[in-house]
Amino acid sequence: MVRSYCDFASANGQQLLFGALLMALSSFGQTYFVSVSGSYFRAAFNLTDVGLGATHAAGTFASALKLT
Helix, strand or coil, X not given: CHHHHHHHHHHCHHHHHHHHHHHHHCCXXXXXXXXXXXXXXXXXXXXXXXXXXHHHHHHHHXXXXXXX
């Protein structure tokens, strides 16, 4: 079984590398932005950690509903 995975990886190395790069480069999105600037949001809107997390969760859930 491990041998078949190794064969697949060696035969499709470029596609796997491309997928790994896309996954790594797409991580700098909404969640990264909120985590870096969360202290500023909490101070500006007088939120607790729970309040900021709930607001972020509600926004993420609302955007997921819009996609469907």
